[in-house]
Amino acid sequence: MMEEKKYLELLKNGDPEGLNALFKAYFRLVCTVSFRMINDQQTAEDIGQEVFMELWKKRDRISITGSIKSYLVRAASNKTLNFIRDQKIKLSNAEEPTVEDFGGTTDTEFEGTEELKEKISEAIKELPDRCRLVFLLSRDQEMSYREIAESLDISIKTVENQISKALKILRTRLAPYVAKMLVYGVLWTMA
Amino acid sequence: MKKDVLELLIHKELTGNISVKEQALLTDWIDESEDNKLEYRVVQAIWEASTIQEADLMPVDVDKQWTKLMDKAELKNPNEEKAKVVDLTPRRRSSFAWMKIAAGFILLLGALLVVRTFGPSQQPNTLVESTSHGEVESFEMIDGSSILLNENADLTFFPHIKSERRISLNGEAFFDVARNETKPFIIETPNALIRVLGTSFKVSTEETNETVVSVRHGKVQVTQKDGGKSVILTKGQEVTLHNDFSPIKETMDLTLNGFDGMLEFNDTRLLKAMSLIELKFGKKILWDTNLLANCEVTGKFEGKTLEEIMAILKTVFQIEKIDFNNEIVLMTGGTCN
Incomplete structure (x- = not known):
């Protein structure tokens, strides 16, 4: 946790080192969160990229109240839900298997x-x-x-x-x- | 007990949302037989084991993905982003096809609170954010809420409190609160607790140890800490709490006066600038983000009226037409050059 705080500080100061450390630690997790939701590896990777791109862009004004991990996990989920909404992916509903x-x-x-x-x-x-x-x-x-x-x-x-x-x-x-x-x-x- | 609800009851228990009555039902069922006991433990075990674990992680070429990200980030010129700009754009923007649309489900709570006796919290597990003289800072929260903190202010978060979104404030701030009925948004000042109940409004205090709340839209409950008296305010209403509540009066001042520097733009993306202009004047601006979202704007708009600012934007971005309505401003056309 102390390490994470340090990386977050680096990130906020615009040091790519901080982003890199967080990316290495959590990129796969972020992709996995999305992948579990939509079963699409390519989209999951794109969403992972988006999450970290946003983290980088917003680095100097971002405020994380919980852990960085849960922040990223939630971001991945929200982006995936938006993707589902935007793509109007039809969720199987009628005639679902029992x-x-x-x-x-x-x-x-x-x-x-x-x-x-x-x-x-x-x-x-x-x-x-x-x-x-x-x-x-x-x-x-x-x-x-x-x-x-x-x-x-x-x-x-x-x-x-x-x-x-x-x-x-x-x-x-x-x-x-x-x-x-x-x-x-x-x-x-x-x- | 009907077997249909069994899984749901176990789930409620596992996530800590089970009522006393439901818990009794579940316990009775479990105690009925050894089979039931095993079934209960199976569901419990599946739940515990279905979190994302190391072995579940998707195979990804992390180095390759990192290079990709760096390429993208550099194309966007990271230095340009370094300017301190407040970003309060709604996070769901991507789902709006071409125009910003007033998001009806977002609650706006404007809080201007001036407080002297309230120091930063020393409690563990809190997070304190501070602004210095002349600095306005914005925070975007995971839940979609955002906070605009005026100069010389401290804001304390309590991440360990899960049942509500609690914040304490020393200084001035404006809150834009995302709706979540299960987690109330509560702002603590030395003498008041302000609780978001409905849609959108503004709060302000101008004297030491005095809290003034004025409502833009919707409903807010203000409770006196000593004595526990409370009032509920709705649209256009204002109340002052010092030793006691003043009579509720009508208010006209719903703009963000006093947040100096809020409208100082330096190569700021128009998307950000527009959000701040909307916030400042309490109006919704509809415009074509396809044409203009990535335009940049530089200039000091402090002290200007909304009409004056829009006139400047009209010239700079060659806007075809601007219509002022009651709560909405409609901008048609335009280009970055």
């Missing part, structure tokens, strides 16, 4: 936490668009139901339904793995 369509898996032959993380990322990626966005705004951005509703221009009721649905789909898909890990007590070492 929870059952995602089915449980019978393949429980796996060991280790690495694989579980991978399975979870994969499962999140395959959630229906709107469902995934709602879930990620809660998970990655820690937004309240109301904030999510406002960001996506949907009702709070819809947010609740989608959260519920996301967790249900994830549980159905991942339960066999997770339950096994819980039994062996492996999961608690993940954090």
